[in-house]
Amino acid sequence: MGFTGFLIAITIVCFLLILAIMVQNPKGGGLSSSFGGSQQLGGVQKTTDFLDKSTWTLGGIxxxxxxxxxxxxxxxxxxxxxxxxxxxxxxxxxxxxPATPQAPATEATTTAPVKTEEAAK
Structure with missing residues (x-):
């Protein structure tokens, strides 16, 4: 299954999770309270358990x-x-x-004696 397939599956699970949450009543009545007592056929008293388990299952999926x-x-x-x-x-x-500057060349220079006017006389 490619990435697009996962996106489609995630979208379907999200819509089912929204439906499962919207059907539940926040105070505990939910879908089972609208059908009356436990005398109904089809086990309506177990509806809240089914919706609770389906919500957790869809969330895990x-x-x-x-x-x-x-x-x-x-x-x-x-x-x-x-x-x-x-x-x-x-x-x-x-x-x-950056260009590295060249280090100044250190040549051995000899100093000649400087002639001064007094030494010239």
Whole structure:
């Protein structure tokens, strides 16, 4: 089952979960209170138990489908981005290393005696 199949299954489970929650009455009456006493055929007194169990089951199925859908998602390392489109190109980032300055050359220089006026006389 591909990612699209998981999305369809998650949507169906969500709608069923919404229906199961909307049928329940928050104060405990729910669907079973609208049918009257326990004399009814078909076991209407067990309706609240069924709705409670189906809500928990659908919630568990929904969590499992969401976790399994991450395994089917294959969009994490591909270059075909759906957000940018195919016509957008991203220029490569270029960095230039700073030029290192040359160290001054240390030559052995000899100093000649400086002639001064007094020494010249």
């Amino acid at each position: 929904l969590i499992a489908l969401i976790l399994l859908s991450t395994l089917a998602f294959n969009g994490s390392g591909s270059n075909d981005s759906k957000v940018l489109g195919d016509d957008v190109t991203i220029p490569p980032v270029t960095t230039t290393a």
